[in-house]
Amino acid sequence: MDPIDLVVVGSGPSGRRAAIQAAKLGRSVVVVDRGRRLGGVSVHTGTIPSKTLRETVLNLSGWRERGFYGRGYRVKQDISISDLVQRLHKTLDHEVEVLQHQFMRNSVRSIRSTARFVEPHKLTLVNDHGDTSTLHFENALISVGTRPHRPKEVPFDRKYVFDSDEMLEIERLPRTLTVVGGGVIGVEYATIFSALDVPVTLIEPRPTILDFIDREIVDDFIHQMRDRGMQIRLGTAAKSIEVKNGQAEVTLTDGRMVRSEVVLYAAGRSGNVESLGLDVVGIETDNRGRVKVDPLTFQTTVPNIYAAGDVIGFPSLASTAMEQGRVAACHACGASLPPAPETFPYGIYAVPEISTVGQPEEEVRKSGVPYEIGVARFRETSRGHIMGVDSGFLKLIFDQDTRRLLGAHIVGEGATELIHIGQAVINLGGTVDFFVNNTFNYPTLAEAYKIAGLDAWNRMARAS
Ligand SMILES: Cc1cc2nc3c(=O)[nH]c(=O)nc-3n(C[C@H](O)[C@H](O)[C@H](O)COP(=O)(O)OP(=O)(O)OC[C@H]3O[C@@H](n4cnc5c(N)ncnc54)[C@H](O)[C@@H]3O)c2cc1C
Numbered sequence: 001m002d003p004i005d006l007v008v009v010g011s012g013p014s015g016r017r018a019a020i021q022a023a024k025l026g027r028s029v030v031v032v033d034r035g036r037r038l039g040g041v042s043v044h045t046g047t048i049p050s051k052t053l054r055e056t057v058l059n060l061s062g063w064r065e066r067g068f069y070g071r072g073y074r075v076k077q078d079i080s081i082s083d084l085v086q087r088l089h090k091t092l093d094h095e096v097e098v099l100q101h102q103f104m105r106n107s108v109r110s111i112r113s114t115a116r117f118v119e120p121h122k123l124t125l126v127n128d129h130g131d132t133s134t135l136h137f138e139n140a141l142i143s144v145g146t147r148p149h150r151p152k153e154v155p156f157d158r159k160y161v162f163d164s165d166e167m168l169e170i171e172r173l174p175r176t177l178t179v180v181g182g183g184v185i186g187v188e189y190a191t192i193f194s195a196l197d198v199p200v201t202l203i204e205p206r207p208t209i210l211d212f213i214d215r216e217i218v219d220d221f222i223h224q225m226r227d228r229g230m231q232i233r234l235g236t237a238a239k240s241i242e243v244k245n246g247q248a249e250v251t252l253t254d255g256r257m258v259r260s261e262v263v264l265y266a267a268g269r270s271g272n273v274e275s276l277g278l279d280v281v282g283i284e285t286d287n288r289g290r291v292k293v294d295p296l297t298f299q300t301t302v303p304n305i306y307a308a309g310d311v312i313g314f315p316s317l318a319s320t321a322m323e324q325g326r327v328a329a330c331h332a333c334g335a336s337l338p339p340a341p342e343t344f345p346y347g348i349y350a351v352p353e354i355s356t357v358g359q360p361e362e363e364v365r366k367s368g369v370p371y372e373i374g375v376a377r378f379r380e381t382s383r384g385h386i387m388g389v390d391s392g393f394l395k396l397i398f399d400q401d402t403r404r405l406l407g408a409h410i411v412g413e414g415a416t417e418l419i420h421i422g423q424a425v426i427n428l429g430g431t432v433d434f435f436v437n438n439t440f441n442y443p444t445l446a447e448a449y450k451i452a453g454l455d456a457w458n459r460m461a462r463a464s
């Protein structure tokens, strides 16, 4: 049998995009995934489930209407886990169906097995029944993703102590919740449960959370979290976790203790590399199971084996994983692409949303570039009034000399959608004058760009 042009190990966002791209370029493609259903972490335990949960919580809790009707307002009293899970299953079924159909239309074959490299052009596959087969290939993509980091001493039991995959299987809403880890996962789940009025404590050893985001945005976000009663313990880590008398006790490094019915342990993730045979073909990994690649081509140290997605580390997003997979597939098929733009958006689907693109103010200040800032508060837009939005803002940072947009940062309703205006302007080299000279739909939240642009322009005009 002829070798397959591209074997993709893992059907998450990077694998799926790579597979379709290679098929579109006329190559034979096989996707191997050990999961029960195609789609990876993104579809089954990560992006899509957590975002569906968030959307359901916002709808059933009436969160978006509370600006009008007060904090006690609820669309549905006594929201149960089954209310949340029903919508989750429907969304996931739909996602898998769309993916299977895409593979079928593009003649991408999928095999349910665990893959292991035995030579640089050969994989062995083992299915659930223990049957073994072999695949010969020209090129391969490692897109095996990550799984939650689970230290041995943490007593995970799916009853009181959960990781972020297991959290989706929780049987009822906890009366109280402690979230260990103030990374993106911890922050998203902490705020989602808090929107359901579950008392939440968030624990993070660093002195702040989300330190890659503009400080002013994070400060506003933390203020909003505290304002609705969340406990945020910064600068202290979880030292030990014990389950006693029907509740979980988290002992902190500063000696304090936090008790709650449930603990979500979300302190990072590790690459799924241990059974992949990477050592056999000479590909090294770091202590969190991450594979090093050429950042332009996504080749590993073995040139016909590529890697993309969470297994190569930062930024570990479904959005960037998809592009990495596509670029890797193009390179493997001899259809290289120009380098990707340096800036990409980051969306944090907490309650409220945060989204950011380009440089935060701290970075601009450090670079020594003279800059000006424009701010628009959503409560000052007409659309904001209509929607009852009482918080959230957009911050734009412009280079004083070139007038170019350097960064756009948003906290509040619609942030993850609105950010793409900022992304387009930054990547197309646009300036403050774009916002000032263009007409925006009215009333919209996007009009905030016009307001923030004018705000900066007023000061920039006076300065020149
Ligand atoms: C709770 C949570 C929320 C998130 N929210 C967002 C978000 O809002 N936006 C965003 O952009 N990103 C988000 N992410 C990140 C996003 O899910 C990941 O970046 C993305 O899934 C990574 O894709 P991937 O291609 O690396 O593969 P994954 O989605 O990680 O899938 C890897 C696949 O490989 C398979 N596999 C592993 N080992 C083998 C093997 N040896 N043989 C065969 N198959 C194997 C697995 O079964 C799995 O199906 C979130 C993650 C989590 C955990």
Ligand SMILES: NC(=O)c1ccc[n+]([C@@H]2O[C@H](COP(=O)([O-])OP(=O)(O)OC[C@H]3O[C@@H](n4cnc5c(N)ncnc54)[C@H](O)[C@@H]3O)[C@@H](O)[C@H]2O)c1
Pocket (backbone or CB within 6 Å): 180, 181, 182, 183, 184, 185, 186, 188, 203, 204, 205, 206, 236, 237, 238, 239, 266, 267, 268, 269, 315, 316, 317, 346, 347, 348, 349
């Ligand atoms: N909206 C999104 O784009 C989105 C959503 C969720 C996840 N993700 C991706 O998933 C990846 C993994 O997210 P994550 O939040 O698990 O990992 P992370 O590594 O980003 O955060 C883990 C956090 O846990 C903290 N921590 C470590 N040990 C601790 C201890 N003993 N006690 C308390 N805190 C401790 C760390 O300081 C860190 O802040 C991220 O890289 C992210 O990009 C993206």
